[in-house]
Amino acid sequence: MIPLARLKAFALLASLCVFSLPSPSLAEVTLSHSNDPEQALGFELTALLNQERAGFEHADADAIERLLASFKPKPKTSAAKAPKTLEYSKSFLESLPKASGDAEWQCLSEALYFEARGESVKGQFAVAEVILNRVKSGAFPNTICGVVHQGTGKKYQCQFTYTCDGHAEAIHEPAAFTQVGKVARLMIDGAPRALTQGATHYHTRAVNPRWARQFAKTAQIGVHMFYRMPQA
Incomplete structure (x- = not known):
């Protein structure tokens, strides 16, 4: 037939x-x-x-x-699936393929590299939460790159010190950048922000900024303290 x-x-x-x-x-x-x-x-x-x-x-x-x-059935292509569970561990990140993305992904990856590459995996996710919480807040720019580079141009007048400390932003640890790149990819793709309770600010234990006395402290992960800015 x-x-x-x-x-x-x-x-x-x-x-x-x-x-x-x-x-x-x-x-x-x-x-x-x-x-x-x-x-x-x-x-x-x-x-x-x-x-x-x-x-x-x-x-x-x-x-x-x-x-x-033209009448032959086309093979079905399997779309990349997001992990069903999220683990804050290096072994979990190592199980994921190398991440990539657009300018927004690049900005978030660089921020995590320069701000938190020495932190635990959980600490890196926490810093990513702060940046994305700022994007969502009306008090900050509405893009990741806008948040990361806010105030850049005048030395030590920026929001993230590495963008205005006068030092070149060079990636010397590719393995560390690969890891934070995966964190950035997961967070941009919708991973839950469950570590910092909506924090919009953080600082290391080595400093004690004045705003920290006015903001609600929400978490402490590694060397970073996390705070939520009061909403107007």
Whole structure:
């Protein structure tokens, strides 16, 4: 039995050939009201089948193959699936493929590298939470790159010190950057922000900024203290 898809292909090709061949005029098979309808219909079908046969005889073999190929089912492509569970461990990150992304991913990856590459995996996720919480807040720029580079230009007047400390921002530890790149990818893709309770600020234990006395402390992870800015 000829597969249905192949029959459809033949039918389509035949219809194309009918209109492309310089065969007898279709007027020759026009149904006449003066003839018996069933007999006239038989004549019409016979004429069309003859034209179809002639069409296949003149059709290019490559054209037939291309037409048949268009009816073949396309293989299903499996979309990349996000991990069902999130673990704050190096072994979990090592199990994931190397991450990549657009400018927003690059900005977040660099911020995590320069601000938290020496922290634990949980500490890196926590810093990423702060940056994304700022993006969501109306008090800060609404993009990751905007948040990371806010105030950059004047020495020590920026939000993230590495962008205005006067030192070149060079990646000297590619393995560390690969790790934080995976953290950035997970967070941008919607990983839960469950570590800092909506924190918008953080500082290391080596400093004691004035704003820390006015903001609610939400967490302490590694060397970083996390705070949530009061909402207006």
